[in-house]
Amino acid sequence: xxxxxxTPKFRVLKTGQSMTLLCAQDMNHEYMYWYRQDPxxxxxxxxxxxxxxTTAKGEVPDGxxxxxxxxxxxxxxxxxxxxxxxSVYFCASSYTDPWANVLTFGAGxxxxxx
Amino acid sequence: xxxxxxxxxxxxxxxxxxxxLDCVYETRDTTxxxxxxxxxxxxxxxxxxxxxSFDEQNEISGRYSWNFQKxxxxxxxxxxxxxxxxxxxxxxxxxxxxxxxxxxxxxxxxQGTILTVHP
Numbered sequence: 001x002x003x004x005x006x007t008p009k010f011r012v013l014k015t016g017q018s019m020t021l022l023c024a025q026d027m028n029h030e031y032m033y034w035y036r037q038d039p040x041x042x043x044x045x046x047x048x049x050x051x052x053x054t055t056a057k058g059e060v061p062d063g064x065x066x067x068x069x070x071x072x073x074x075x076x077x078x079x080x081x082x083x084x085x086x087s088v089y090f091c092a093s094s095y096t097d098p099w100a101n102v103l104t105f106g107a108g109x110x111x112x113x114x
Numbered sequence: 115x116x117x118x119x120x121x122x123x124x125x126x127x128x129x130x131x132x133x134x135l136d137c138v139y140e141t142r143d144t145t146x147x148x149x150x151x152x153x154x155x156x157x158x159x160x161x162x163x164x165x166x167s168f169d170e171q172n173e174i175s176g177r178y179s180w181n182f183q184k185x186x187x188x189x190x191x192x193x194x195x196x197x198x199x200x201x202x203x204x205x206x207x208x209x210x211x212x213x214x215x216x217x218x219x220x221x222x223x224x225q226g227t228i229l230t231v232h233p
Contacts, residue, residue, distance in 0.1 A: 031219050033220070042205060043223040102164060103159075103219065105159040107157060107158050
């Protein structure tokens with residue numbers, strides 16, 4: 001099993017450009033999450049989804065949009081990238097254990113916005 | 115609101131030393147889970163342990179041990195006889211039951227502790 005796969009792994013954008021990060025999982029997990037990791041701040045939740053067709057805001061949702069059209073995929077979009085969105089982005093997924101989940105993480109996507 | 119604090123930003127030890135990583139959490143829930151994840155230099159996040167709020171038993175797994183104390187809201191992680199391969203960033207995280215009895219598994223992470231083990 002591949003687990004959680006994120007594409008692309010690296011991307012450089014100019015301010016104002018748009019892009020989409022793709023997360024795919026093959027474990028039939030219901031829950032999926034997007035986190036960003038910044039130095040000294042740990043990981044912070046951007047958006048999450050509790051099932052196909054659902055999305056919800058996390059701690060730092062501004063400037064991002066998400067979609068979960070298929071159960072196995074969770075897309076993170078930046079409509080107009082800003083330097084403050086330079087970060088490492090992690091996708092994760094888990095089963096529907098309501099609050100005791102062990103998250104499986106992808107390898108991360110490093111985004112630089114110039 | 116929930117909060118996780120890892121006050122140690124960086125720790126540097128020499129191989130075979132014991133090292134303890136501190137984690138202090140804040141929550142209003144009586145039902146919650148605590149986690150430790152490891153992030154080696156390769157960058158992926160690896161699950162290490164999960165502990166629920168009703169189980170204060172300490173746990174040992176090989177060279178790793180965890181001390182959970184509700185009285186001090188702490189969930190500390192000790193590596194005995196550290197090795198170079200233990201060099202990584204370690205994250206403590208919290209998941210609450212939340213309003214309605216579920217937080218949908220959302221984790222609140224601490225800032226992380228960078229552990230460097232020198233040969």
